[in-house]
Amino acid sequence: MEAAPVPQQRAEPLLDAAVRYADERNWDVCPGTWLEPADGVERCSCGEGRCAAPGAHPTQADWAGLATGSGAAARRMWERQPRASILLPTGRTFDAIDVPESAGFLALARMERLSLPLGPVTRAPDRRMQFFVLPGAAAKADALVQRLGWSAPAIGLRSCGEGQYVTAPPTRVGGSGSVQWARRPTTANRWLPEVEELISPLAYACGREAADARTRRT
Numbered sequence: 001m002e003a004a005p006v007p008q009q010r011a012e013p014l015l016d017a018a019v020r021y022a023d024e025r026n027w028d029v030c031p032g033t034w035l036e037p038a039d040g041v042e043r044c045s046c047g048e049g050r051c052a053a054p055g056a057h058p059t060q061a062d063w064a065g066l067a068t069g070s071g072a073a074a075r076r077m078w079e080r081q082p083r084a085s086i087l088l089p090t091g092r093t094f095d096a097i098d099v100p101e102s103a104g105f106l107a108l109a110r111m112e113r114l115s116l117p118l119g120p121v122t123r124a125p126d127r128r129m130q131f132f133v134l135p136g137a138a139a140k141a142d143a144l145v146q147r148l149g150w151s152a153p154a155i156g157l158r159s160c161g162e163g164q165y166v167t168a169p170p171t172r173v174g175g176s177g178s179v180q181w182a183r184r185p186t187t188a189n190r191w192l193p194e195v196e197e198l199i200s201p202l203a204y205a206c207g208r209e210a211a212d213a214r215t216r217r218t
Contacts, residue, residue, distance in 0.1 A: 012170055015078035018086050021168060023071035025185055028092055030067035030165070031077045031084035032058050035172060042175065054174035056085045056167045064089055064163065085171040091162030094119070094192055095137035096130040098158040098166075103205040104129030108182065110201045119192040121183040122166060125176035130166050131202065137161065137195035144199045155206035
């Protein structure tokens with residue numbers, strides 16, 4: 001199955017992107033940590049030497065309360081710290097289904113061939129992809145996958161809902177690269193799909209990739 005291509009990305013300042021997400025998509029945005037130069041390398045502003053997501057995680061425990069859906073408020077936040085990462089809280093206007101990148105591209109190709117509805121899709125530097133779906137998906141994704149004959153943890157399918165977040169483009173994550181849009185937000189995908197519409201191709205692709213990985217290890 002041919003993988004769906006990633007469109008060429010357009011460079012955009014973090015401030016402009018954060019304001020646009022709030023104004024155009026009505027998404028809540030929250031500024032996270034950022035990268036700071038130190039001894040010839042870039043380190044996370046949190047100061048943790050072994051930070052798991054350098055420059056791309058919340059700055060404090062009550063981060064969700066800082067999130068705003070106001071473009072004007074977002075502009076003020078990023079004017080104070082233009083390098084801050086962009087975090088999008090899930091469980092509000094959308095949830096996200098998080099899958100391995102290889103499975104995500106296989107699923108994208110199948111979804112487009114079947115003309116299934118698609119929301120925005122991000123591609124993170126850790127080789128994971130996040131499919132945006134309507135809120136409530138995280139509460140039922142594991143059960144839906146189980147009905148299809150798989151275990152979500154075993155095939156690497158995760159869900160992000162209330163109290164969690166996804167990192168938005170063009171945030172840079174350490175030295176790994178930037179978060180990108182595999183399918184960027186447009187007027188055509190403003191209305192997000194239900195998780196039930198996408199779970200079958202996503203689970204199938206994850207299951208196939210997990211089986212292939214086991215075969216390679218033997």
